[in-house]
Amino acid sequence: MGAVDIARWQFAITTIYHFFFVPVTIGLSVIVAGFETTWVRHRNPEMLRLTKFFGKLFTINFALGLVTGIVQEFQFGMNWSDYSRFVGDIFGAPLAIEALLAFFLESTFLGLWIFGWDKLPPKLHAACMWLVALGTLLSAYFILVANSWMQHPVGYRFNPATGRAELTDFVAVLTNKVQLVTFPHTIAGAYMVGGALVMAVGLWHLRSPDVGHNASMYRRATRAGAWFTLVAALAVMVSGDLQGKIMTQVQPMKMASAEALYTSEASNAPFSLLTIGSLDGSREKFAVKVPNLLSFLATGRFDGPVKGINELKAAYQKQYGADPKARVFADSYTPTIPLTYWTFRLMIGLGMVGALIAIAVLWSTRRDRIPRHRLWFWAVLTTPLLPLLANSFGWIFTETGRQPWLVFGVMTTSSGVSPDVSAAEVWTSLITLTLLYAGLAVIETKLLLRAIVAGAPEFEEPVDPADRDENAPLVFAY
Amino acid sequence: MELTTVWFILIAVLWTGYFVLEGFDFGVGMLMPVLGRGEQGEARKRVLLNTIGPVWDGNEVWLLTAGGATFAAFPHWYATMFSGLYLPLLIILVALIIRALGFDYRSKVDDPTWRKCWDIAIFVGSALPALLWGVALTNVVRGLPINGDKQFTGNLFTLLNPVGLLGGVTTVALFLTHGAIFIALKTEGDVRHEARRLAVKVGAVAAVLAVALLVTINVSTGSAASWIASVVAAIALLAGLFAASRDREGWAFVGTFVAIAAAVATLFLALFPDVMPSTTNAAWSLTTTNASSTAYTLKIMTWVAAIFTPLVLVYTSWTYWTFRKRIGTQHIPSTSASIPATGVGPPR
Numbered sequence: 001m002g003a004v005d006i007a008r009w010q011f012a013i014t015t016i017y018h019f020f021f022v023p024v025t026i027g028l029s030v031i032v033a034g035f036e037t038t039w040v041r042h043r044n045p046e047m048l049r050l051t052k053f054f055g056k057l058f059t060i061n062f063a064l065g066l067v068t069g070i071v072q073e074f075q076f077g078m079n080w081s082d083y084s085r086f087v088g089d090i091f092g093a094p095l096a097i098e099a100l101l102a103f104f105l106e107s108t109f110l111g112l113w114i115f116g117w118d119k120l121p122p123k124l125h126a127a128c129m130w131l132v133a134l135g136t137l138l139s140a141y142f143i144l145v146a147n148s149w150m151q152h153p154v155g156y157r158f159n160p161a162t163g164r165a166e167l168t169d170f171v172a173v174l175t176n177k178v179q180l181v182t183f184p185h186t187i188a189g190a191y192m193v194g195g196a197l198v199m200a201v202g203l204w205h206l207r208s209p210d211v212g213h214n215a216s217m218y219r220r221a222t223r224a225g226a227w228f229t230l231v232a233a234l235a236v237m238v239s240g241d242l243q244g245k246i247m248t249q250v251q252p253m254k255m256a257s258a259e260a261l262y263t264s265e266a267s268n269a270p271f272s273l274l275t276i277g278s279l280d281g282s283r284e285k286f287a288v289k290v291p292n293l294l295s296f297l298a299t300g301r302f303d304g305p306v307k308g309i310n311e312l313k314a315a316y317q318k319q320y321g322a323d324p325k326a327r328v329f330a331d332s333y334t335p336t337i338p339l340t341y342w343t344f345r346l347m348i349g350l351g352m353v354g355a356l357i358a359i360a361v362l363w364s365t366r367r368d369r370i371p372r373h374r375l376w377f378w379a380v381l382t383t384p385l386l387p388l389l390a391n392s393f394g395w396i397f398t399e400t401g402r403q404p405w406l407v408f409g410v411m412t413t414s415s416g417v418s419p420d421v422s423a424a425e426v427w428t429s430l431i432t433l434t435l436l437y438a439g440l441a442v443i444e445t446k447l448l449l450r451a452i453v454a455g456a457p458e459f460e461e462p463v464d465p466a467d468r469d470e471n472a473p474l475v476f477a478y
Numbered sequence: 479m480e481l482t483t484v485w486f487i488l489i490a491v492l493w494t495g496y497f498v499l500e501g502f503d504f505g506v507g508m509l510m511p512v513l514g515r516g517e518q519g520e521a522r523k524r525v526l527l528n529t530i531g532p533v534w535d536g537n538e539v540w541l542l543t544a545g546g547a548t549f550a551a552f553p554h555w556y557a558t559m560f561s562g563l564y565l566p567l568l569i570i571l572v573a574l575i576i577r578a579l580g581f582d583y584r585s586k587v588d589d590p591t592w593r594k595c596w597d598i599a600i601f602v603g604s605a606l607p608a609l610l611w612g613v614a615l616t617n618v619v620r621g622l623p624i625n626g627d628k629q630f631t632g633n634l635f636t637l638l639n640p641v642g643l644l645g646g647v648t649t650v651a652l653f654l655t656h657g658a659i660f661i662a663l664k665t666e667g668d669v670r671h672e673a674r675r676l677a678v679k680v681g682a683v684a685a686v687l688a689v690a691l692l693v694t695i696n697v698s699t700g701s702a703a704s705w706i707a708s709v710v711a712a713i714a715l716l717a718g719l720f721a722a723s724r725d726r727e728g729w730a731f732v733g734t735f736v737a738i739a740a741a742v743a744t745l746f747l748a749l750f751p752d753v754m755p756s757t758t759n760a761a762w763s764l765t766t767t768n769a770s771s772t773a774y775t776l777k778i779m780t781w782v783a784a785i786f787t788p789l790v791l792v793y794t795s796w797t798y799w800t801f802r803k804r805i806g807t808q809h810i811p812s813t814s815a816s817i818p819a820t821g822v823g824p825p826r
Contacts, residue, residue: 059582060582060583060586063579063582063583064579065577066535066578067574067575067578067579068575069542070538070541070542070571070575071571071575073542073545073546074545074560074571076549076556076560076567077545077549077556077557077559077560077561077569077669078561078564078719079561080737081557081558081560081561082557084549084553084556084557084560085554085557085628086555087553087559088549088550088552088553088556088771089553089771089772089775090773090775091549092546092548092549092550092553092556092771093551093775093778093782095546095550096543096546096547096549096550096551096779096782097546097782098546099539099542099543099545099546099547100543100546100547100782100783100787100790101782101786102791103539103542103543104536104539104543104790104794105793106798107535107536107538107539108535108536108539108790108793108794109793110535111531111533111797112532112797112800114531114532115528115531115532115801116532116800119800119801120800151603162519162551166772166774166775167771167772167774167775167778168774170774170778172694186724243524260727289631332627353640369710410814413603415495418557418561419627419629419631420561420562420630421561421564422630425564425565428565428568428779429564429568432572433568433572436572436575436576439759440575440579443579443583447583447586447587448589451586471808471809472809473808473809473810473811473812474528474805474809474810474811475811476811477524477528477531477585477809477810478524478527478528478531478581478582478584478585
């Protein structure tokens, strides 16, 4: 592997890993804030217990999201310095704004929330978590602005004198049409993850023989999580559908790769649920197809035309040149088809299974029912992972589907790498970070499971900050 | 003033903010084994941790903002520095990761081995960045081998020169002093007094190192302004140590705060108008002009910074005000579970 490939592996590993924690943070922050607001309003002790319980899971998860996020910000400069030079005028601004608007907000108010139980009045304390939730949204918005620009560069011009892309219209970058559909899709996907986690954890406790007087509390959590998952799933579907159509406009190759559609279809293109055999366009042994669905996903009409890989490849060769850089364009503007094909299906499929489980949970916990069947154990175990993996597959799809471009139509991935960093150096960091991340995954999983098993803390009537004894122990301490 | 100059100043301010704030939590992390010893060692360690508990994360965001702002305002500076300082930055990243998790996870499991491991992570994770940031920044100011394509042509050993190492040792000593004074300001009981006494001793060493470093830098690339900043740094540090010896911890903290800010200011004043001087050929140096973004981008970023930086400063100050009370061992809850109260036990 050359430096480009190693750097790509590193970016893939660190980014996918980072994005295990991000959706949980985005999703849990609003749910915890919602629980706490319900507590502040109705003074139902169960809600305070749920707030503290899921708040603890939130902080364990947040820590890893935070530290892996620092790597993200550094590695553009470390591994992709020529990319940074080329796009810094446009791409740097949303990153800096994200830090200034979102990171300060999240970290400061999370610190206040964690340590402020005995320092802040209840309403203000709850407001802190809402501000954290707002911070996660702002953070997502600005980083997606940066990503959407790579998918569909707008509001810039190429300056031949400086040899780089330069910003001409910041509002256009902020309101990129790819961004306007990617942001809701990403947020809804993250909310599904948060909802599914709360639902699964609640259900696990609800089904426990020891649940006793806690049954009503865990039922609340389970059903709140399930509703949250379901509503988010609907938003995922609507936004995903819109996104597919925009994607077809700006990157038709990505839609063709999602279906491994080699030959253009003039109308009524079917969507295959799965294909056995080869995806290289030569032959397929077996495929389950839904008529007209691809046409609908791509164009919004069941009889819409969908361009195939071969036609698009020819068009790109005409537009961007046949083979300007042999190594990059060895595959001639075509992404890795099996990867795009299967990640697209896994994204949709796992997300849908997650939504179906949420419906099943709502049905089987109606009134005072507790789902007892043994199969529920497996549902509980897998439920939080389904939307989480759907998130990962979605990102793998959208990022690998853009290849060989780093900035679509403007810069290839291989030309963005740092020229002054040796393959040995990138190997060093790839191996170091991968080993470190693997170790942290074990620790994080253990801690989360331990906290989940420990369950919600017993209720303690909070003491008014004004009435606290000077020497009383802190309500929360490291 | 030109926007490129404005942004040079803003980035200097962000790095200054990072060092004066994260400087004391690096110091606290490094002092854990020293001040967290003895009979009440565990309780004392937790007192130390909780002095920075609510704020260290916000402190670290100054680094992220400095990095992001450098990327946005001076893409070539960001690209050359981050790819050139590749291995030191990798070490800093690993250190910051294990340190942050140490803070967060140490008290989540009540097990001596678990805590011991995170204690090591916190110490190493605080000491390495404290050292390497000093080495890195000193080298940037002194100049690095950079070719005509704005690419760094040296290696790790280019950075390990005597002045660079002096820079690293100086930041370690300054952050130890700053951290000890912060502990003295935020705690009560034995920890407080020990920290204050330690601050004066370490501070004397830091003063000698800082003077040596700043004089070296000023002699080679200094200006009148950078000399003045160095003098301010020296006076502030000595005044702070004097205040510490007189049990005036608030003033002592102001002293080290200003000293570190003025020392960082010295480095940036000595750097200006270059941002990455080239030792290969002065004509190949990255400057505020040839490394910058377009005027349009800088204008937008200036508006964003002008509106939101004051807001950040307001709520950051409010956090420090909220957690202004001193912490003693009596404030440490006996349960080590992060959220008090007993759980419902695992279902069997």
